[in-house]
Amino acid sequence: MIRRGRLQGWLRRPISEFRPWAEFNGVSFNGIKIGPLPGFEDRGSTIIAERELAAGKGPSLVVVPTDLILSLEGVNVSAKADQQLKELLDSLGQFGRTARGAILVFLLFQASISCPDIAESMGVPCPLTEYIKFLPEELLPTFWTEDEHELLLGTTLKSAINAKLNSLLREFEEVRTATADIEWCRKYWWDEDDGLITFDDWMQVDAMYRSRALEFPGIGDCMVPCVDMANHSSGDATAALYEKDEDGNGVLILRDGKTIKKDEEITITYGDEKGACEMIFSYGFIEDSMDSARVMFIDLTIPDDDPLRAAKLVVSTAAPGFRLFDKGDRTGWESDFIWLVCINEEDGLGINFLQTIDGKLEMKSLWKGEELADTADLRGLLQKEALWDVYQLRAVAILQGRVETQIQTLYEMVDPERGDAIRDMPWKLAGRLRELELALLERAYGDLEDQVRHLRYPNPRDTCGCHPQTRQR
Numbered sequence: 001m002i003r004r005g006r007l008q009g010w011l012r013r014p015i016s017e018f019r020p021w022a023e024f025n026g027v028s029f030n031g032i033k034i035g036p037l038p039g040f041e042d043r044g045s046t047i048i049a050e051r052e053l054a055a056g057k058g059p060s061l062v063v064v065p066t067d068l069i070l071s072l073e074g075v076n077v078s079a080k081a082d083q084q085l086k087e088l089l090d091s092l093g094q095f096g097r098t099a100r101g102a103i104l105v106f107l108l109f110q111a112s113i114s115c116p117d118i119a120e121s122m123g124v125p126c127p128l129t130e131y132i133k134f135l136p137e138e139l140l141p142t143f144w145t146e147d148e149h150e151l152l153l154g155t156t157l158k159s160a161i162n163a164k165l166n167s168l169l170r171e172f173e174e175v176r177t178a179t180a181d182i183e184w185c186r187k188y189w190w191d192e193d194d195g196l197i198t199f200d201d202w203m204q205v206d207a208m209y210r211s212r213a214l215e216f217p218g219i220g221d222c223m224v225p226c227v228d229m230a231n232h233s234s235g236d237a238t239a240a241l242y243e244k245d246e247d248g249n250g251v252l253i254l255r256d257g258k259t260i261k262k263d264e265e266i267t268i269t270y271g272d273e274k275g276a277c278e279m280i281f282s283y284g285f286i287e288d289s290m291d292s293a294r295v296m297f298i299d300l301t302i303p304d305d306d307p308l309r310a311a312k313l314v315v316s317t318a319a320p321g322f323r324l325f326d327k328g329d330r331t332g333w334e335s336d337f338i339w340l341v342c343i344n345e346e347d348g349l350g351i352n353f354l355q356t357i358d359g360k361l362e363m364k365s366l367w368k369g370e371e372l373a374d375t376a377d378l379r380g381l382l383q384k385e386a387l388w389d390v391y392q393l394r395a396v397a398i399l400q401g402r403v404e405t406q407i408q409t410l411y412e413m414v415d416p417e418r419g420d421a422i423r424d425m426p427w428k429l430a431g432r433l434r435e436l437e438l439a440l441l442e443r444a445y446g447d448l449e450d451q452v453r454h455l456r457y458p459n460p461r462d463t464c465g466c467h468p469q470t471r472q473r
């Protein structure tokens with residue numbers, strides 16, 4: 001429905017109409033305009049200075065009234081005046097009480113209000129019914145084709161997308177099942193022959209939310225029209241920041257000390273700490289200036305020959321993998337899961353069945369006979385052991401092996417063939433991501449090797465009497 005609405009024009013409005021729409025709904029613009037930046041039209045619309053602007057001088061660049069902010073609270077307020085929306089949200093149970101669930105379903109509902117194929121009048125149109133018509137179609141990786149996804153083999157984005165598509169499918173089925181008994185939903189959304197909503201619509205509302213939601217101080221995750229027209233730049237290049245003012249309005253202000261010349265772009269940061277994978281995943285681009293993947297989450301498995309494998313997977317509360325990240329000119333890693341991988345019964349790990357008060361059996365992990373409330377506590381306990389260095393050595397060796405496998409997979413993808421159907425953007429992004437992640441992995445491999453050596457030979461003159469770094473690898 002959403003894709004068709006944009007094509008047929010009933011779910012699309014030109015960006016030139018954005019400012020009149022926003023001003024009509026109480027937004028104030030001070031020295032800025034919204035539109036494409038000449039020379040950077042591929043980045044969509046952005047916020048541009050209409051004159052020279054300096055921090056601390058004049059009012060906020062944009063002031064967005066509270067009732068235009070699309071948040072969980074905002075959706076609940078709308079539902080008070082819109083019986084159909086209320087019914088929809090109520091049917092969703094807990095999911096409808098989360099910011100994500102409420103906002104995604106709200107967006108789907110607003111698109112339905114504009115759909116000419118829905119004969120009866122539905123919902124109460126509000127300013128945000130028009131707002132979604134200004135949102136461009138984002139080519140996030142969830143929309144890449146299978147061939148384009150193949151280009152990501154060996155990158156951490158590949159598994160992130162697979163997991164995301166699975167969770168989107170689960171959400172979509174949950175929404176369909178929850179709303180199937182609402183009469184208008186059954187008729188217009190889910191009818192087997194001419195129902196309007198497909199999985200693609202759920203991916204579309206997810207993309208709107210994922211690429212535009214900001215964590216707004218004092219509000220939480222939300223979409224703030226106008227502020228969400230700001231493009232991203234990181235570090236010193238970030239021009240502005242957003243916050244809530246004392247009246248609850250969303251405001252955009254220049255960062256301290258910033259001066260922006262006329263016709264220059266006013267950017268915000270979507271998160272300087274985000275790595276290349278997350279930037280492509282959530283926003284569909286990486287900055288030209290990005291020279292490191294910054295951070296990667298690499299999955300780990302428990303070896304098949306581990307006698308406690310199945311039980312460990314049940315009791316683990318940690319994400320099954322490790323984070324690799326830039327740490328100054330070195331790399332660092334962190335993982336709660338690795339400790340569960342590298343210790344076993346002979347070290348003191350136990351996994352038992354305990355009976356709960358209602359008579360059910362529950363699997364519990366134990367460390368040296370004491371119950372382990374959370375497997376994430378394992379590191380702290382191991383640290384106190386005399387064999388801590390041994391455990392660390394095991395962990396680091398496993399991580400190094402995993403990094404090596406990831407490097408090998410990426411090497412195999414060094415020169416993939418470009419099929420005719422591969423689009424430019426996925427081709428370029430996948431290529432850059434492979435390069436950036438390979439570079440981070442190679443640096444990490446070297447650093448892990450240093451750690452292995454250090455743990456094995458804490459005293460540099462151990463064993464053969466020469467400094468380990470002078471030994472042949």
Ligand SMILES: C[S@@+](CC[C@H](N)C(=O)[O-])C[C@H]1O[C@@H](n2cnc3c(N)ncnc32)[C@H](O)[C@@H]1O
Pocket residue numbers: 042043044045046135136138211212228229230231232233282283284285286287
């Ligand atoms: C919050 S929206 C910003 C407004 C958006 N450009 C528009 O036309 O509505 C985020 C999207 O803008 C684009 N974008 C933002 N910053 C960018 C940048 N530095 N380079 C390329 N694209 C960018 C990406 O498509 C991203 O998903």
